[in-house]
Amino acid sequence: MDRRQRKTREAIFSAFRELLEHRRYESITVQDIIDKADVGRSTFYSHFETKDALLYAICSDIFDHIFKGDMCNYPGATHSLEEKLAHILWHLKDHKKDITGLLSCESADLFMGYIREYLRELFTLHLEDFDKDVPDDFLLNHLTSSFCAVIKWYSDKKMEFSPEEAARNFILLVS
Amino acid sequence: MDRRQRKTREAIFSAFRELLEHRRYESITVQDIIDKADVGRSTFYSHFETKDALLYAICSDIFDHIFKGDMCNYPGATHSLEEKLAHILWHLKDHKKDITGLLSCESADLFMGYIREYLRELFTLHLEDFDKDVPDDFLLNHLTSSFCAVIKWYSDKKMEFSPEEAARNFILLVS
DNA sequence: AATATTATTGAACAAACAGTTCGGTAATAA
C-alpha cells in the first residue's frame, strides 16, 4: 500500500476519533473531518464512500480488538459467561474515547447493532446456563438487550465501575 | 382555535402518520409532508418549528393515550406490575402504524427515550417487588431497558403476540 | 536517472434539504 495512502487514511481515522471525543457522530460533517485531517475533499471520498463507511471501518477496528481477542471466541473457550462479559467491558475501556462519542448519539443503534450480533452468538453458546420457562427467542432477545443496556450504562458512568462487578450484577439479575 | 388552523394541523398530522406507515422517520422530508398534507411550506413552519417538533407532538399524543390512561398512573393504582405492562402493550397496538415507523429507524432512541422516562417511574413504584442484591440504580436501568427491548421485540414481531403472555414472560425473567 | 503510474489537491459544481421572508389573498372574527 502506498505510503501516501496509508498516511491519508490514518489522518482521517485519527481526526475522526478526535472529533468523536467531544461531539456526537451526527454533528460531525465531512468538512470537519477533512479540515482536521488536513486532507482534500476528493481525497476523503476516494478513501471512503460516505461518512457511514468511515464509521463502519472504525467500528470494525474496535470489534476486531474486542471480540476477536483471546477469550471471547467461541466454542473452545473454557471461561465462564461472567468472565467473558467482564472481559468485553475491559476491552471497551481501551476504546473509551471513541465509544463515548459513538454511544451518546442518535446512531448509537448503528454501533449497538454490531455489538448485538456478537452478543447474541455468545449468549446462544451459554443458553443452557439459563433455566427459564420462556421461549428461547424471547430469552435471547432479553439477554442481549440487557447486556447492551449494561454497556450503555457502563459508558454513561464513564466506565468508572469495575467490569467484574458489573458483569456479576448482570448475571445476578438474569439468572 | 381557528378552524383553518385546526384543519391545517390535522392535515399535517395525518400526512405525517401516513408517511410513517411506510417510511423511516429520517427519510421523510418536510417537502414530503407538505406535499401530502397539501399545505404551504411557510404554513408548516408556522405550526411546527422543525420536523423534530412535529415528531415530538406526535409522540406526546401517543403517550398521553398510553400512559395517562386509566391504570398506568400511578400511586393509587391497585393493579399488579404485570397487568400494567400488559396494558401498555395493548395500548401500543392502537398506534401500531405510527409506532412501526418510529421504531424501525435511527431515531428510535428519540421515541424510546420518552418511553424510558415513563417506565423508569413505573418501575420505581414497584421496586420492592424485586429482591435482588444489586444497586437500585443498576436494577432500575436493567428493568427499564429490558422492557424497552420487549416493546421493540413486540413491534418487530408485528405485535402479533399476546400482550399478557409477553408481560408474563418478562416478569418471569426479571423476578 | 528518466519515465510512467498513482495519490492528492483545490476549486468548482449540482442536487437536496432546512428554514426564513414577504407581499398578496382568502377565511374568520369583531
Added chain:
DNA sequence: TTATTACCGAACTGTTTGTTCAATAATATT
C-alpha cells in the same frame, strides 16, 4: 363592514453531501 388572522407560494440564504477534473506532487518501474 372592517379588522384580524391564517394561508399561500415563490424566492432566497445557508448547509451539507457527493462528483468532476485538470494540475501537481509523490511513488514505482524500467
